Amino acid sequence: MENAKKRGGPPRFFEFLLRWILPDGIVREDIVGSLAEEHNGRVAWDGQRRADSWYRRQVLGIVARWLRKGFARAIGAWSIGDLVKELARAARRLVRVPAFSAAVVTTLALGIGGTTAVFAIVYGVLIRPLPYPDAERLTWIRNGAPDRTWSFSMADYLALEEQQSSFTRVGAYDPNGITLSTPEGSERMQAHMVTAGFMPLLGIRPVLGRSITEEDTRPGADPVVLVSHRVWRSRFGGDPGIVGRTVTLDQEITTVVGVLPPPAGPIERDQDFLLPLTLEPPPRKGPFFLYVVGLLEEGSTRTAAAQELEAISDRIFPLWQDSFPDAEVRWVMFDLKKALLGDVGGSLWVALAAVGALLLIALANAANLLVARAVEQKHETAVRVALGAGWGRMLVHRLSESIVLAGLGGGAGLGLAYLGLATAVRLGGALIPRVAEAALSGPVVLFLLAVALVSVAILGLVPALHNRTPLPALRGSGRGVGHGVKQRGLRQALVVAQFSVTVPLLVGGALLTSSLWSLRRADPGFDADRVLTLSLSLPHTGYEEAAIRLDFWQRVLAEVRALPGVEAAGLGNGRPPDEPGFGNNFMLEDVPLPSGASQFEVPWTIADPAYFQALGVDLLAGRLFDVDTDSSRVALVDETWARRFFANPQDALGRRFIHGGCTDPTRCPWWTVIGVVSDVEYNGLAEDNQGAMYLDAERFVQLGSFLVVRTPSADAAALAPRIRAIVRDADPRVPVTDVATGRELLEESLRTDRYLAGLVGLFGAVAFLLSLVSIYGVLAYFVEEHRRDIGIRLALGGEPLRVAWMVMASAMRLVLVGVGTGTVLALGISSLLDHLLFRINPWDPVSFAAVVLGLSAAALLSCGEPAFRAARLDPAGALKEK
């Protein structure tokens, strides 16, 4: 099993780690080089996997020695046993201040756990190579115009397979659903139709049986299927004799020829079946439905391969010019990983930045608490130092508490990271590609250790350094007078830092939340609260003829309409807000395009007249379809379409077009616009509507379609069971899936936005609370520290309100500096969110003002209590103390 990687050389991360811990110079070179040489030898006689694992063990051994040496140096002549004792003493001290310890550990656990969970996702999704052999040479090949890219067609793929020389291997898949029929009923399942090259390309070797072969993809070959590991286990009880058995897929008796291994990567992850893709020479260039992956020839450069792709697509262009006139379109290639991830990277880095900011706040807060504790213990510390404890020893003493705290925080953080990651994998599956591959792997745990070590350093060293000089503390007898300006400065700086990090988080949360609200308020163009949609797909067999299909749909629709509480029921092969029937390009008779320019492309849906009634879409001009009187080539358009090309809806009536890529009116017939309906979103709520078109479902009768049902009652979902029963009675082979009310469709389309707004909002809220706690703590401490001064002032006749104000002002100065810095920071980075925002400017003054004012007001309130405590101070009592 040496399929994981064939790069040569030891595991990269561990070699990096080794280089990182060894000091630069000949010793490092010798060790790194010698280990590489030995690793190489071991690969030859022990295999890549064992050699890699040996290498990792050796490096970890070296790291462990290095850590031990580091500890030994830090504690001087102390032994590990002494360190353990010191840690035990620290733990006992911390148990005596349970509230303080719990606060620091919780803060740290949240910070470390959150950062680790998000880093695990970033690492698993963005950083780790795809889990396919030679992943860095895998490319994604598509058709590309200047402004967009789309899939390959059969014509494209056959030409690519035949003519290319830059790729060791190419393969294609058609991501498709399939209906599995069993005696219990029919069910839609996930399936890829794949070429023979697909499985070897991704290194997928069946655990039972064989792969898909060239023979299987020939037209007329016997139908065969490979079942996924999951389906094999769950539906066939892991039957080792499954090869040779048959299943009914899309009404065809299909022979199982193999069982797939558990999925490794995103392409095959959710598939229940792999079936052969029938390679049939096509009559025209389109349609475009194939996803194509290529493995670059070793030594072949990306530039050369890209040039070859362009050359082949130019070469075949004239062959298909009649059906595809767009001369600007060429084949383009992308790195497979980048292509599969899409733009999820941006959001993930935003999340990591946000959670990192949170960690900084948490650390600052914890350090702040520890500085306060250090100040409290200052007298004791000073005595110990005066009694002869060396500075180094005091450092260990101080560090021991932070090691215990960070250790507990890190441990709890690991637990939190585990839970957070499990939740993210469960919820984010549809949202973040590859998230299923995120795990608490070695590098992630090392990351956590590094974060914990940094925490120890910050928590331990910052307060310890500020406690170094003992003399002023002794002179001041531990009272306020002698407290160094320096350590107050440090605590103040930490407060400022917290507020300045909180502002961007809150602004981000506010922007994403108002964007989500705008999306919710945006008009989707249909009556979301009173609509239920269900997806039905007819089997091929038995429904070859349009008349039989139409009969099925009409019978079902008639019975659904007869249900009590149903106002209208229609048929459409798409549904709003983000599932159009298909995308299609067209050429308008009255809006000529320069030759070779890309044609207009908009979402199309095949719908019957009742579809519009059921969705609550209005007819603005002309009329709806009427299959009995219409000529055969008519279409409806929406208002945006009409206004995009003509002055007003009325003006669009009677206009003619040709569609499907054809440009030649002598070969392709004209179609006519007969009506204009109100707008419905098909490209998602956040995208601008570019216009939509409709064809008549009663004329172009589909196998698969949505039923769209309108009911006056608010509970549209209650209809679902009765509609299922109607469909089962009409034909038990037809599965009913994707049942959703209009409201659910809208919410589903906002999942990403909701997820992000919730996440950043949550971080913002935690940061907000931590900041308030810190300003309260600083001020309360300030008042305690200055009891005498305040008492003197009050005794000398100072007005209590003035005193309160003076105290508050000292704290609010810090808040304002922090908020100001944070605002500048937020202005700088909020543009990162731009592409995630809907109808709101990343510098939206209202969001900024709300955050700045709200945060300042909340800070003012949290200063109030200590300030008024100061004002109510009994001067005589304060002066008598000590």
Place this chain on the structure above:
Amino acid sequence: MGGRAFLGEFEQMVLLAVLRLGDEAFGPGIAGELEERAGRQVSRGALYGTLDRLARKGYLRWEIEAPTSESRGNRRRRFSVTPEGIKELVSARDALVNLWEGLDGVLRRPTG
């Protein structure tokens, strides 16, 4: 620390391996020699730590050799034992031999 400590067992083995390899005493070779002759797994961390300690004590020295393709472009250290190192080895052996003397009857080698 009073008195001079004897060489540790592992230190002796490392010095002996370096001596046996002569002009070919590079890191991987030393590791191989130890694993083959002494028949035990050697952690590379322990090996390189010991090499450095022996060099610091003056029992080993090294010369820098040019990189090879095997070492992936990293320069290499060729180790050799210094006269002090040899003196230490000899005295360690003498001490042991003195102690062993006359015990052959008691400590018979297991046969087979």
